[in-house]
Amino acid sequence: MTRLENFISRMTAQRDILDQVCPEVAKMEGLVLELGLGNGRTFHHLRERLPGRRIVAFDRALGAHASSIPEAENLVLGEIRETASRFIGIDAALVHADIGTGYDDRDAVTSTWLPDLIARLLRVGGIAVSGTPLDHPLLQRLPPPPSVPADRYFVCRRV
Numbered sequence: 247m248t249r250l251e252n253f254i255s256r257m258t259a260q261r262d263i264l265d266q267v268c269p270e271v272a273k274m275e276g277l278v279l280e281l282g283l284g285n286g287r288t289f290h291h292l293r294e295r296l297p298g299r300r301i302v303a304f305d306r307a308l309g310a311h312a313s314s315i316p317e318a319e320n321l322v323l324g325e326i327r328e329t330a331s332r333f334i335g336i337d338a339a340l341v342h343a344d345i346g347t348g349y350d351d352r353d354a355v356t357s358t359w360l361p362d363l364i365a366r367l368l369r370v371g372g373i374a375v376s377g378t379p380l381d382h383p384l385l386q387r388l389p390p391p392p393s394v395p396a397d398r399y400f401v402c403r404r405v
């Protein structure tokens with residue numbers, strides 16, 4: 247797969263998974279947390295799919311398109327491992343993490359702390375969606391939509 251194909255496959259997986267989980271999330275109380283605002287494309291998608299829901303976005307620095315910048319109170323800048331830890335116990339309905347780098351060694355480091363952080367951010371029954379694996383005893387893996395190849399993007403429920 248070329249990097250272009252890989253990128254397209256990631257974008258498609260993000261859209262299809264977020265479209266799959268948002269109707270369920272809409273029926274659940276709780277914040278939505280966007281770990282890795284980036285350009286703001288998935289933030290924009292979530293905002294459209296979950297109108298009225300508070301979405302708090304995290305990143306090291308603001309680099310989003312002008313149309314996709316959260317209100318100041320919903321933007322948290324800094325290292326996610328540290329900043330999102332302050333939200334532990336918030337009982338989020340959905341956590342979406344798109345902080346993979348494409349470098350296996352760096353993503354392996356992220357996998358040492360991200361699953362536990364997400365498990366502590368979510369309410370029981372809440373949904374985690376991530377570009378990197380979420381191996382954790384409290385995160386039960388769910389099947390992605392048929393359009394998403396195995397291990398392309400990960401969906402879990404907090405048990």
Ligand code: SAM
Nearest residue numbers: 282283284285286287288305306325326344345
């Ligand atoms: N989903 C976003 C979109 O649709 O535009 C793209 C996210 S981009 C791939 C990943 C973002 O996460 C980058 O902006 C990067 O700065 C941020 N990021 C990655 N790891 C981070 C960390 N440990 N702490 C803070 N920000 C991080």
